[in-house]
Amino acid sequence: QAFRFGRGLRVCIMVLCTATLLLPAPGASGEVSDARTGTVQVPGGRIWFRVVGSGPGAPLILLHGGPGASSHYLEPLAELADERPVVFYDQLGCGRSERPSDPSLWETGRFVEELEALRVHLGLEKFHLLGHSWGAVLALEYIRSHPEVVVSVTFASPGLDVPQWAADAAELRTQLPPELRSTLDEHEAAGTTDSPEYAEATNEFYRRHFCRSNPWPPELEASMSPDQFGQPVYEAMWGPNEFTITGSLRSYVATERLKELALPVLYTTGRFDLATPGTVDSLDRVTPNSRMVVFEKSGHMTMLDERERYRAVVRQFLREVDRDAPSAESSP
Secondary structure: OOOOOOHHHHHHHHHHOOOOOOOOOOOOOOOOOOOEEEEEEEOOEEEEEEEEOOOOOOOEEEEOOOOOOOHHHHHHHHHHHHOOOEEEEOOOOOOOOOOOOOHHHOOHHHHHHHHHHHHHHHOOOOEEEEEEOHHHHHHHHHHHHOOOOEEEEEEEOOOOEHHHHHHHHHHHHOOOOHHHHHHHHHHHHHOOOOOHHHHHHHHHHHHHHOOOOOOOOHHHHHHHOOOOOOHHHHHHHOOOEOOEOOOOOOOOEOHHHHOOOOOOEEEEEEOOOOOOHHHHHHHHHHOOOEEEEEEOOOOOOHHHHOHHHHHHHHHHHHHHHHHHOHHHOOOO
16 A cells, blocks of 8 residues: 555656666676566456576565555565565556556455466466565455465554554654644645645655665655556556545554464564554564564665665575475575
8 A cells, every 4th residue: 555646746747757667687787697588367356477597496576555556576586586576566457567448457356366366377386475565465365365375474664454544644744844734734725736836845755764875775766656557457456646545445454463483484664654663563563473674764665765774674584485395495
């Protein structure tokens, strides 16, 4: 849920996005190898995927956020492919995948079926999951349906308690300068959230809490491009903007489900994250066999704000799990 870009910020994104969408494939500079792309039929349409690397470690599947973003912004994690296959894919309705117009497709259960179809297509028997933001919801619900195939999960800046997330966002909003808070309030009351003034006020919030890199990295600009972002998916599952939660995820709370997890779990969050350290800590505390790492210089985009450290933390976690469960290895 954490990409909850409403119409106001979308105006700002259209101005900011100047990077090409055709980012170089990992391996082009020699860091990783064996990249291959394809599409697979899933419930509702066809999705795009790419597999990078062929190392001996258990594969890692990356679940992007949104709902409605794309996997572009997860590109820094391709460097993990020197030890294991890394699987990128764009969920249906966004990125390089098909964009069906049927609104009944935008529900969590169908996205779980989509991930399972990808797993079957790739022939994976055991693998790691990393779910960022809304992707953490997808990861958890997939594990509940298919616990036998996932050997670990990383909940990255997770949106696993939406009511608390909303309360945290409201609190973070109060930390904006008074004039920006007034701008947000006035335009929301007037229904003019498409205005440039509203977009700029919202963008300041995101500069503080979404991505603190300045300027935004090209991977993020690509994900947020109007040509890549799945606005219908976002609005159906989250709502019209960052501060108005009307979508199907509005009451999602995973606390009781987390208590049932029986696999190794890594939580990551940024010090200035929309998934606040306090809220993520509360999730970590109820999760068996879990650990939590806070990235002190990061907002929500930890893998972009602190690339090297983020990769190192995830790499070490995956190595430890593979070491303790060597039979988990399986290459697509």
